[in-house]
Amino acid sequence: MWGFYIEQLMHSLPFFLKGLWMTIAVSGISLVVGTLLGFLWGIIRSSQNRTLKALVGAWVDIIRGTPFLVQVFIIFFILPEFGIQLEAFPAAVIALTNLAACFICEIVVAGIQAVPWGQREAAISTGLNWYQQLRNVIMPQAMRVILPPLVGQYVLLIKDSSVVSAIGVVDVTRVGWLTVQRVPQGLLVFGLVALLYFIICYPLIQLSNSLEKRMSSGYTRGKV
Amino acid sequence: MERYSVQRAMIEFKNVHKWFGDLHVLKDINLEVAQAEVMVVCGPSGSGKSTLIRSINRLEPIQKGELVVDAMKVHDPKTNMTKLRAEIGFVFQQFNLYPHMTALQNVTLAPMKVRKIARKEADDMGRYSLEKVGLGDKLHQYPAQLSGGQQQRVAIARGLCMRPKIMLFDEPTSALDPEMINEVLEVMRNLAREGMTMIVVTHEMGFAREVSHRVAFMDFGELTEIAPPGEFFSHPKSERTKLFLSKILTH
Numbered sequence: 001m002w003g004f005y006i007e008q009l010m011h012s013l014p015f016f017l018k019g020l021w022m023t024i025a026v027s028g029i030s031l032v033v034g035t036l037l038g039f040l041w042g043i044i045r046s047s048q049n050r051t052l053k054a055l056v057g058a059w060v061d062i063i064r065g066t067p068f069l070v071q072v073f074i075i076f077f078i079l080p081e082f083g084i085q086l087e088a089f090p091a092a093v094i095a096l097t098n099l100a101a102c103f104i105c106e107i108v109v110a111g112i113q114a115v116p117w118g119q120r121e122a123a124i125s126t127g128l129n130w131y132q133q134l135r136n137v138i139m140p141q142a143m144r145v146i147l148p149p150l151v152g153q154y155v156l157l158i159k160d161s162s163v164v165s166a167i168g169v170v171d172v173t174r175v176g177w178l179t180v181q182r183v184p185q186g187l188l189v190f191g192l193v194a195l196l197y198f199i200i201c202y203p204l205i206q207l208s209n210s211l212e213k214r215m216s217s218g219y220t221r222g223k224v
Numbered sequence: 225m226e227r228y229s230v231q232r233a234m235i236e237f238k239n240v241h242k243w244f245g246d247l248h249v250l251k252d253i254n255l256e257v258a259q260a261e262v263m264v265v266c267g268p269s270g271s272g273k274s275t276l277i278r279s280i281n282r283l284e285p286i287q288k289g290e291l292v293v294d295a296m297k298v299h300d301p302k303t304n305m306t307k308l309r310a311e312i313g314f315v316f317q318q319f320n321l322y323p324h325m326t327a328l329q330n331v332t333l334a335p336m337k338v339r340k341i342a343r344k345e346a347d348d349m350g351r352y353s354l355e356k357v358g359l360g361d362k363l364h365q366y367p368a369q370l371s372g373g374q375q376q377r378v379a380i381a382r383g384l385c386m387r388p389k390i391m392l393f394d395e396p397t398s399a400l401d402p403e404m405i406n407e408v409l410e411v412m413r414n415l416a417r418e419g420m421t422m423i424v425v426t427h428e429m430g431f432a433r434e435v436s437h438r439v440a441f442m443d444f445g446e447l448t449e450i451a452p453p454g455e456f457f458s459h460p461k462s463e464r465t466k467l468f469l470s471k472i473l474t475h
């Protein structure tokens with residue numbers, strides 16, 4: 001009985017791999033762009049510019065305070081009402097990029113705040129400008145605080161990417177939905193779906209843990 | 225010891241005021257520090273000593289009065305502070321070394337970034353500065369691998385490497401174990417001997433007596449007494465100064 005279904009599932013394997021590829025594409029693009037934006041916003045949030053700070057802060061709060069599924073629906077179904085038509089794929093990437101940027105922004109802010117104020121004062125006193133302070137003194141130290149939760153956040157975001165299946169992006173989750181209609185073995189089908197996510201996420205979880213250990217040790221020769 | 229002869233005004237406070245919210249921390253400060261002068265500032269905790277010297281490189285902006293340093297108007301918001309800050313070395317109580325950089329990297333960062341000096345030349349300057357504070361053999365150590373006294377000397381070298389005209393010290397020995405205080409004071413003595421303009425906030429009265437040209441007493445945001453060390457210690461004018469001196473000299 002199970003053997004039969006497993007065989008059927010094997011037939012669908014190329015379909016699953018295509019879905020996996022889609023999940024990797026949506027998450028990959030969103031994480032890269034979201035990381036860049038998240039650092040930019042985090043740096044703005046830690047700066048002296050009150051207006052920009054408040055704007056970014058409000059946006060981050062809105063995004064963190066609403067369900068991702070609703071954000072995806074707004075971008076995909078509601079923006080067209082205002083004349084902005086998007087395919088499912090770009091809509092998914094935009095939604096996930098924005099989500100990533102907002103969560104990463106908060107991680108970056110926490111990292112920058114963890115650097116003692118005296119470090120900035122020392123840098124100011126020697127005449128370094130704002131960018132030089134950030135680039136040479138603040139960020140290298142903040143990165144030690146930022147990296148472990150950043151990688152942890154990547155895991156959460158990759159898992160959140162399954163939400164975009166709701167607007168028809170054929171990612172692993174969507175492939176699961178489509179397959180279960182032909183192979184009525186939910187446990188088996190979604191077991192495979194879960195396994196595929198786990199295969200991507202597990203190395204990242206390990207990486208996050210090892211970064212945590214590495215970063216909490218002191219600064220000495222040869223280390224970060 | 226021989227004291228460098230005192231010349232033109234390098235730092236000039238004129239009716240300077242500063243508030244933190246409602247708190248009036250600098251009250252009508254008037255002070256001239258001449259080139260090559262060594263001035264020691266002492267006074268009770270919270271009296272505004274740190275704020276006073278931090279205003280000189282605008283780590284703390286002042287709200288009223290005039291503050292002219294090396295002919296540049298620090299009180300004027302339009303003044304470009306980068307150039308002036310490059311001329312002023314600042315040494316903090318807590319060292320504030322960059323923990324992710326070696327001693328040499330700590331010392332050469334600003335010369336390379338601010339003065340745009342090439343790495344090789346900056347390294348030579350850095351090595352020279354570190355040798356000058358007696359740390360020629362610690363170039364590639366990280367701050368965490370150095371003792372407190374050594375860290376503070378690296379911090380002094382970081383200031384010196386910019387070839388500053390002025391060095392400011394905010395309680396440079398207060399965070400140190402007693403046995404390390406002298407190695408730091410020795411470096412500062414040498415600087416004074418070479419004619420560096422210095423303001424030193426410290427309670428090391430031996431240093432004040434031996435090295436400084438004048439000692440100032442700060443109390444509740446005011447400079448209540450300024451005198452050469454001999455006079456300052458033997459004939460303090462106000463009761464508050466006497467009380468303060470009796471407290472710290474017996475310790």
Ligand SMILES: Nc1ncnc2c1ncn2[C@@H]1O[C@H](COP(=O)(O)OP(=O)(O)O)[C@@H](O)[C@H]1O
Nearest residue numbers: 244247249267268269270271272273274275276
């Ligand atoms: N950033 C700040 N914000 C508010 N109050 C401050 C700040 N820095 C110092 N103060 C207050 O200003 C007064 C003078 O401080 P400070 O200059 O550090 O004194 P000192 O160095 O003589 O101990 C103190 O009452 C202190 O609490």
Ligand SMILES: [Mg+2]
Nearest residue numbers: 273274275395
């Ligand atoms: Mg102080």
